[in-house]
Amino acid sequence: MTTLASPLALDDAALDLLFRDARSVNAFAEREVDPAEIQAAYDLLRWAPTAMNTSPLRLAVVPRGRQRERLASHMSEGNRAKTLAAPLTVVAASDPAFHTHLDVLAPHRTGLAESLEPQAERREGMARTNALIQVGYLVLALRSRGLHVGPMGGFDTAGVDADLLADQGWRSQLVLNVGWEAAEGGIHPRAARLEASDAVAVL
Ligand SMILES: Cc1cc2nc3c(=O)[nH]c(=O)nc-3n(C[C@H](O)[C@H](O)[C@H](O)COP(=O)(O)O)c2cc1C
Numbered sequence: 001m002t003t004l005a006s007p008l009a010l011d012d013a014a015l016d017l018l019f020r021d022a023r024s025v026n027a028f029a030e031r032e033v034d035p036a037e038i039q040a041a042y043d044l045l046r047w048a049p050t051a052m053n054t055s056p057l058r059l060a061v062v063p064r065g066r067q068r069e070r071l072a073s074h075m076s077e078g079n080r081a082k083t084l085a086a087p088l089t090v091v092a093a094s095d096p097a098f099h100t101h102l103d104v105l106a107p108h109r110t111g112l113a114e115s116l117e118p119q120a121e122r123r124e125g126m127a128r129t130n131a132l133i134q135v136g137y138l139v140l141a142l143r144s145r146g147l148h149v150g151p152m153g154g155f156d157t158a159g160v161d162a163d164l165l166a167d168q169g170w171r172s173q174l175v176l177n178v179g180w181e182a183a184e185g186g187i188h189p190r191a192a193r194l195e196a197s198d199a200v201a202v203l
Contacts, residue, residue: 018143025148026082027186028179033088033147035061038178041145045137052112053105056098056127057134058170060091070163075175076154086150086177091160092138093170094131096124128173135174142178150177 010018038061046055062068064084071091072083083089099116106112116123139149152175160172 014144017146018140022143023148023182023187023190025150025177025179025182025186026188027085027183028087028148028150028177029181029183029186031087031180033178033180035063035088037142037145037147038088038090041138041141041147044141044144045134048134048137050130050133051126052102052109054098054126054130055101055105055134056094056096057131057138058093058095058168059138060093060165060168060170060172062089062091062164067164071160071175074156074159074163075152076156079152079154079175082150083152083175083177087179088177090138090176090178091164091172092131092135092174092176093161093165093168093172094124094127095168095170096120096127097169098127098130099123124171128171131173135176138176142176147178147180148182150179151175152177 016022038059042059045057050056062071068084068089071089072080075083099113102109102113102116135151139151142149155172155175157172160175161170165172
């Protein structure tokens with residue numbers, strides 16, 4: 001099979017930045033990350049697809065200080081110190097009330113918001129699934145801006161929701177430490193990945 005590259009395809013340097021050289025970072029060199037970077041990353045990821053354009057991802061940016069300490073208290077033991085130390089931390093969450101935006105996000109789906117309103121459980125499931133898809137886009141959006149990410153699922157989600165996200169009613173899904181550069185020893189040895197032949201089946 002001959003593959004003809006699209007003239008729009010990213011070059012190898014961009015693919016290295018996004019995928020091949022990108023690593024999950026546990027400890028960052030000291031260089032401040034402006035919370036505006038998270039807004040800029042959101043401005044990119046928001047264009048990537050979600051079911052019915054529901055766009056349920058919400059991001060709580062947690063600078064160092066009192067809020068970071070509160071967040072760290074809900075992290076699992078192994079994730080606590082690095083969350084306290086990171087230049088910037090983001091709680092990626094889903095919004096079960098995403099349907100209240102559907103008049104803007106899905107104006108062609110008349111009556112959808114009204115039909116979802118009483119279906120809290122369905123909305124929570126839709127929000128979780130689509131927010132997680134958007135978290136993947138977030139990682140790539142941050143990398144595309146030259147930032148490094150340390151994603152962590154090891155934390156008490158109910159504790160974070162009650163302690164930090166109660167006002168918004170958001171449900172935490174993943175905590176991401178963000179920085180410009182890894183510190184010495186801040187990256188584990190790279191583990192192998194599956195070969196495409198083990199993960200892709202042409203039916
Ligand atoms: C959904 C998710 C949850 C993760 N949870 C944790 C975690 O709780 N603690 C941790 O140290 N790393 C966590 N990681 C980091 C992964 O272990 C890491 O991304 C993976 O081993 C690949 O590492 P690499 O990008 O350096 O190749 C998580 C990553 C993802 C995507």
